[in-house]
Amino acid sequence: MGKMTNGTEDLDNLIALMAKLPGLGPRSARRAVLHLIKKRSLVLLPLADAMQQVGATVRECLNCGNVCTADICDICSADKRATGQIAVVEDVADLWAMERAQVFKGRYHVLGGTLSALDAIGPDELRIPKLIDRIKTENVTEVILALGATIDGQTTAHYIADQLPGITVTSLAQGVPVGGELDYLDDGTITAALNARKAL
Amino acid sequence: MGKMTNGTEDLDNLIALMAKLPGLGPRSARRAVLHLIKKRSLVLLPLADAMQQVGATVRECLNCGNVCTADICDICSADKRATGQIAVVEDVADLWAMERAQVFKGRYHVLGGTLSALDAIGPDELRIPKLIDRIKTENVTEVILALGATIDGQTTAHYIADQLPGITVTSLAQGVPVGGELDYLDDGTITAALNARKAL
Numbered sequence: 001m002g003k004m005t006n007g008t009e010d011l012d013n014l015i016a017l018m019a020k021l022p023g024l025g026p027r028s029a030r031r032a033v034l035h036l037i038k039k040r041s042l043v044l045l046p047l048a049d050a051m052q053q054v055g056a057t058v059r060e061c062l063n064c065g066n067v068c069t070a071d072i073c074d075i076c077s078a079d080k081r082a083t084g085q086i087a088v089v090e091d092v093a094d095l096w097a098m099e100r101a102q103v104f105k106g107r108y109h110v111l112g113g114t115l116s117a118l119d120a121i122g123p124d125e126l127r128i129p130k131l132i133d134r135i136k137t138e139n140v141t142e143v144i145l146a147l148g149a150t151i152d153g154q155t156t157a158h159y160i161a162d163q164l165p166g167i168t169v170t171s172l173a174q175g176v177p178v179g180g181e182l183d184y185l186d187d188g189t190i191t192a193a194l195n196a197r198k199a200l
Numbered sequence: 201m202g203k204m205t206n207g208t209e210d211l212d213n214l215i216a217l218m219a220k221l222p223g224l225g226p227r228s229a230r231r232a233v234l235h236l237i238k239k240r241s242l243v244l245l246p247l248a249d250a251m252q253q254v255g256a257t258v259r260e261c262l263n264c265g266n267v268c269t270a271d272i273c274d275i276c277s278a279d280k281r282a283t284g285q286i287a288v289v290e291d292v293a294d295l296w297a298m299e300r301a302q303v304f305k306g307r308y309h310v311l312g313g314t315l316s317a318l319d320a321i322g323p324d325e326l327r328i329p330k331l332i333d334r335i336k337t338e339n340v341t342e343v344i345l346a347l348g349a350t351i352d353g354q355t356t357a358h359y360i361a362d363q364l365p366g367i368t369v370t371s372l373a374q375g376v377p378v379g380g381e382l383d384y385l386d387d388g389t390i391t392a393a394l395n396a397r398k399a400l
Contacts, residue, residue, distance in 0.1 A: 057210055
């Protein structure tokens, strides 16, 4: 990105690294760095410490792929959450989104992506073999496929369902989002919502 | 902001700190942190180091207010830049913008803001007394007021011009920005550009 400041190599380096974050470009990275310099003891130093800390402690749960600080994450090791339900999600961000909704009480399995012929991502690149292992060893009664309603997400869902004979496999309902106005919805969503209509 | 993940305090702390950066909110901070975790050795650890480094070394130039790693910044200490011209800017971001344009060869003076009656910012809150000192001690022939074309910026420009009798004080030209289309310009800019028209 070349030199962006007036000769302070440390600053240029910090800006270049910040610009690699999703949602930040060179301009907003410069703005963020100036903010950091101004709030040195309030933000800059605590942020550096927090990053060191996370870098030193955070890793993937060996069981489900969630981020955690131990071999097995809090969710996998909580007895309360041994409900026999496993929600299969694409990414840790999706797990966090489900946890924020506070509605699912079972355990998770983070695939780490979706099957994709274009990107040459097959079942072994994802955490699918581990999912099949877990179904044999944990007392699983239902696998909930909480994958995105995209082509790759749905392909992955069908592939996983095929691998799990004898287990109840469900997927999230499709329909009108809460607060959604029909006028702004795409044809596919309206079709799905109409086909899955419920008696009142 | 409450708990956003699934129980990792370090992560919650990091997300909360990231969300304080300008341009990032809670959602984009979560996304950035997940990215950091995935790119641990490539981005997370170097970023933590860069922040420590900047936190430990960067400070304000005692002469002009630029950010630097010594008492006096590279620009103030460069003999080549003793042209007798001082460009007065509001903020370090403005200094960086002028340096990127690579057109100004003199030195800078960073005010650290603009005069503002509403926010109770007077001349002593800014670096104005230091500017007056510099004009007495450095061999200054021209002060270029490179302040924003806002009401506060222009008030500050007039105040500074009043404080510097006997010195040539100039300000940046106002007019059509390069690449600007008349259709999209506001009335004030068109008026300024017309009044300052030049013979071809």
